[in-house]
Amino acid sequence: MDFTLTDEQRLYRDSLRDFVDREIVPVARDWEHEGRYPTEIVESMRKLGLFGLAVPEEYGGLAADTVSFALTFEEISRGWMGVAGILGSHAVSCWMLARHGTDEQKDRYLPDLATGQKRTGIALTEPGAGTDLQGITTTARRDGDDYVIRGTKMWITNARHADVLPVLVKTDPEATPRHRGMSILLVDAGTPGLEVTKDMGKLGYKGTESCEVVLDDVRVPSSALLSGVEGKGLQHALSSLETGRINIAARSVGIAQRAYDEALSYARERTAFGQAIGDFQAVQLRLAEIAVQLQAARLMTYWAASRMDDGVRMDTESGMAKIFASETALQCATDAMRIHGGYGYSTEFEVERLYRDAPLMSIGEGTNDVLRSVVAKSLLAGKASIS
Template identity: 65%
Template sequence: MFELSEEQNDFKASLRSFVDKEIVPVARQMEADGEYPGDIIDKLKEMGLFGLTIPEEYDGLDIDPISFGIVFEELARGWMGIAGVLGSHTMASKMITEHGTHEQKATYLAELARGERRTGLALTEPDAGTDLQGIKTTAKKVGDRYVINGAKMWITNARHADPLPVLVKTDSTTTPAHKGMSILLVEAGTPGFEVTKDIQKLGYKGPESCEIVFDHCEVGEKALLGGVEGRGMQQVLSALQWGRINIAGRSVGIAQRALEESVSYAQERESFGRPISEFQAIQLRVGRMATRVQAARQLMYWSAQTLLQGRADGETGMAKVFCSEVALESAIEAMSIHGGYGYSKEYEIERLYRDAPLMSIGEGTNDVLNTVIAKSIFAGRTKI
């Protein structure tokens, strides 16, 4: 079993206390009312959580991958949508930290760490989801400026991102396609950059998921992440390894909450004159759920530990795939244990049931990630 350090255990306990006090009591009603969680986000800023992946020299926490996963586990245990606000922000911040020019880091990182600025990742397009090399958004160099045209969708934090890293094709003729892809940092209010609508979703309520359009949107050369064209895909992939830890952590949080709610309900709910926790059918479900939740958590910690040592696309892919499957299975098991009450909006289970499926889709679908895992194994990067 992977053991957390004393510091990591204390960090986890402080997050659990915060979530139980500030998020759990209000999440269900805020989601039902369609209320944006601005007050909760302000508290995350006060805790310094917007600086998770930013170096201390820029007022960040520069947190290790294991503690990073813990943050998303604990936040998602309270409300998965809240975890989503930090997810895209921290990945984009990590990308700027690792690949940005000195000027880009000096301009953005400290304010991003303090939450004075927020950011996200504009990757997905209407006709290009998992297949990022199929994007159609272009950035044509005209003099010392780039002119961006295209559209992105499912962009978290789009209405608050400043800057928004956007994956574009700066060269549409090169082969393979990823060699002609770059990241441009587009600041809020730039002419030609418009958030056109918020996409209505089954779950993942709280943060906005938007469609955005670039219509002859002009940015200067200094907006090119790292200052060199053609490195966008590599820059994105390095951040997505952390993104998979983020999704694995969120999945464990959903599964943990489903388990907690099921245990509590089974001990309180009586049938045939005794608590249903005494029924073997319920015990079988709870035992199976608890075992898989713990296995998922350990896999998430292990993959995060591997990421500390360098490239871990296979290991983080394993964690994302397995943990997301456990999240969905746990939500379904919890629904069965609760019976009709699990279908009611008065209980937490129906929200967990709506949030869980996204975990198998976000940060690359599980089917695609299984191929990533296999390729890493065949290449000898992931040991079996």
Template identity: 65%
Template sequence: MDFELNDEQRLFRQTLRDFADKEIMPVASEWERTGRYPAEFVERFKEMGLFGLNVPEEYGGLGADRVSYALAFEEIARAWLGAAGLFGPHSVACWLISRSGTEDQKRRFLPLMATGELRSGLGLTEPGAGTDLQGIITTAVREGDHYVVNGTKTWITNARVAGLLPVLVKTGTADRAHEAMSVLLVDTSTPGFSVTRDLPKLGYKGPETCELVLDQVRVPVENLLGGEEGRGLQQILGGLEIGRINIAARAVGVAQAAYDAALGYSREREAFGKPISDFQAIQLKLADMATEIQAARLLTYWAAATSQRTGGRVDMEAGMAKMYASEVAIKCSLESMRIHGGYGYSAEFVVERLYRDAPLMAIGEGTNDVQRLVIARSLVSGKGRLGW
């Protein structure tokens, strides 16, 4: 049993940490406040190969192991959650194509996605279907060698910059809803594809999150993910599982940032003639935060390492990591704000941004109540077990 990162992972983490500390952290709050799109970070991520995290080396990507994948999101989110969003959904889209795509689809798309020249996201959620993806109503009707797609998608991160978007659609009328669901790889420059508005958000600023409309969008049959209809829900659930490791790692990063801010402030702020870090009430908060963050981090690395080791589904492990880490991020951001006192409520201090960012992780990639159901079903069915 080894709880240590290997040399390659440690070097990768240090490279990311140095970049985040020097280039992202100093500007994150100001850029978020002014609504500036972090285009500079996009270029740097391209140089670092982060858009190719989930692209196999044979297609020009990093082919990163799952723990390194988690490390990337933890370190970037520690500096700014929004910056992690620039390549978050994109990484899941890469995973979908590399795992489920045809060889032709891999050759056409993955090399461009690995460099960031072709960026992506996920077109899943609809105004009337979020948690219940089987409730989507976007349709794709085959006409010759094309599918004609009609529908609306919402809460789509990176929709304005994506050149290719995996879109979950209904391609049939089977009695069992999931058998009628497929994923189409949609070229966003196709006539009829339009981004109608950016959605206002409490936090998670930086990347745009949009509503989009597909009106008679014609998608070539060769862009049906995997080349087989009716596989869409299974493909997406496998992608969301990896996405939950991504979200858990981001939550650990946000929680760590909240703790770092609280610890630093408690050492500097004095009351009654001494630093507030000397007061037992503050020490108890710091101890709880540090313990829970480390537990969340270990859960996240465990889920990632299990995914890497088994090569199969890790619904329970990823669900546990995402659920617990996101709750820890919410708790730590609030506790950090309390330690900061009135300053914690000020936009001049980073904790205010962390407090607004943290709730997203409890909602995105499947709400935490859904994760509890996923975990329980894994345990009851016998597919999931505790321990090593």
């Protein structure tokens, strides 16, 4: 077993780290509080080719291995998790298009998505359906050679910038089981009836928009059906969420790493009772626990990513990594705030933002409680083992 990065992965990580320290860390806190969209950071990520992470080389992408994919989201989230969300939804959608799209769909969309000239997201969740995607009510009825979409999507990242936007719909609302009636349709920006109605107010995860999207009799051609086959939409979505859970796990590691960095620095610099607070055993124990949990989460995330690179089904592994890393991010952010004391509650310190960003990691890409059930069912069915 090899727990080290390759030379290429290490160089890639170091270049990302330099980019984050130079262009994200100095502005993240101020821009986040101002509600400012990180246009300049997005442009730099585009120039670095990061929007092509999940796009095959034949379409101009990086075709990054999954460990490098994880490294990307870890490093960017260490600087500003919200910015990682811009890239994350785009990458998950690109991966789905590359794996399940028809040749025509891949030729049409992937080259521009690889360069970042165009961006994308993925419209799955609804006001009444989050983790339970089979509960969606958005429909697409066939009308000649077209589909006509009607429904509302919620919490859609990149909605205002997405061109194209994959939308999960029910092409056969009466199908049993329900997933057999679900499909994904590719909706171009500017299509009549497609409207981004509002940005959702959020506790954290600032920097990128999370929107309500209304589809009011949106008409798309039958060629917009992902893979060209009806009834495969939930399968396509769930397969892409395997990469999404690696993405969330890696973002969680980035949050935990920044919490550790901030806590360690503060423990060295802050004095109380005539000495650095890092000299007190209570603070030392908390720092050690942050470091232990952080490194364990990192190794589990890389392990799950490497399993995907091995070409095996890894929904159990990605779920385990997402659960553990996201819970670690929550705990590390909280412990870092405790080490900071009253200053940890101040908007002038980074840990306040980490404390607000971390909870989303336990919710996004499937809540942790649901994922625990998924992992357990896989173990009980003998589809996965721990050894």
